[in-house]
Amino acid sequence: MSKSLEIEICGVKFKNPIITASGTFGYGIEYARFIDLNRLGGISVKGISLKETKGNKMPRIMETNAGMLNAIGLQNVGVERFINEKLPLLKKYDTRIIVNFWGKSIEEYVEVARILDESEIDMLEMNISCPNIKEGGIAFGTDPKMTYSVVYETKKVIKNKPLIVKLSPNVTDIKLFGKVAEEAGADAISAINTLLGMAINIETQKPYISNITGGLSGPAIKPVAIRMVYELYKTISIPIIGIGGIMNYKDVVEFYLAGASAVQIGTANFVNPEISIQIVKELEDYLKSKSIDKITDLTGKVIV
């Protein structure tokens, strides 16, 4: 593999900037049967909490135009089982492991982070932006004071790993939240999580998803995500990981130009499990054809 795609975020080296997004790649191992995980830059694992969480009632997903709504409700096996059962299997692969985590209270965020900080993972990704659970989640990501507190308190107990804070797009001014997270000690930002949405079945006249609303993802949200990464890049100085509707290498380049230092691929994994690996290859070819030495040369280079 060529060196043009190698990147470093907060001191962690990645062989390429393509990371699979939390919740769209299970615990990573689900995909091992279908693709070579060694070729991914990194994997962001499904959001982990202190205790096992069962998630929301069915139905939890619905397709919309060029996108999908989901209200999974952060179902996961809990941090202990993750570390004992899932992590050892994932560690067999040569790829960076980022663990997305969340809590219902600041204390829970702090406790999960403390446990994960001692485990064999590469980075932590704090999810303060899930729109699908009542307590915690999005509440922390849409109130700047709470964002500050949860990041600040959690950062205090993290001794060994960089902390990424994943922002919610469901706010009027994302710049504010980027700034607050940075001030509270975040080492990097990832943006964006899903946009709050809804779909109604006109036959039954009921919402398609039992939770009534869900998080919108896929190509439909890309312009919003690009705008937010662009605004964040102008406001903060820590690295930004771009997420939202990436389907091919062109989308990745667009995120880089807007200000990203790496990207995460989400819903596209459902459409084509090999997509992340294909994008790595396509990106290499693109850089070669443009005579660009390093992908990082593109960060924030949009001409306005």
Add this chain to the structure above:
Amino acid sequence: MKGKVVNNLMLNDKYYLMEIESEEFVSKAKPGHFMMVKAQQYDYLYDPLLRRPFGVCDIERGRFKILYILIGKGTNLLSQVKVGSYIEFSEPLGNTFNFNNEKTVALVGGGVGIAPLLFLAKYLYNQDVLVDLYYGGKTEDDILLIDEFKKYCQHIEVTTENGKVGKKGIVTLPLSENIKKYGKIYACGPKRMLQATSELAIEHNIPVEVSLDERMACGMGACLGCLVYVKNDKGEIEQKRCCVEGPVFDGARIVWE
């Protein structure tokens, strides 16, 4: 995987039968498996976005078939695929029907749920099992592939709600009359039919396997969008992914909504 479409036959206003060439797929497919099919042929179109799940209806000499019913965007696009063009699909996914050397079995199907039962009927026939088919539909349009089934089934009972084809009524009626002779029952179709079939089977203490149909995004166990609730040995309710731990489940353990 990619395969050449060698047939995309309109059976009637609602149903199509597509035949696809793929040695690789056929070598792996077992009765009960399904695959995720990309409905659109162009990579830059993202609507519909997700792949669609379909059961393996039949395999033969390097080809497999899917029987599909027109519902919305995805299946309408599929119906327009021209013979000779290529489409993309996953490898065979999910678990398979189980078989423990029962001598006589009943297949119970309705609508498009008949699809995986054809592949199963053929497999069982080749194991020298006596297979009976109970096939229920709303109207005569929902009764398909009977000639195919005749090759592998001893006895076929058809019911429709209007009675134009077969007996009038629902399929669990003729099933309940003969149920004692079966060592096992396999079912696929509308949820209510599967529930009624399972309840009959439980009542008569006959093992029953049903293939469920949940909305799927990934089809490979990652999104947790396709859950089914199943009772374990201790009677506790567990969450199972329809796409990985299913789509075939023990009908006696399912918690029906």
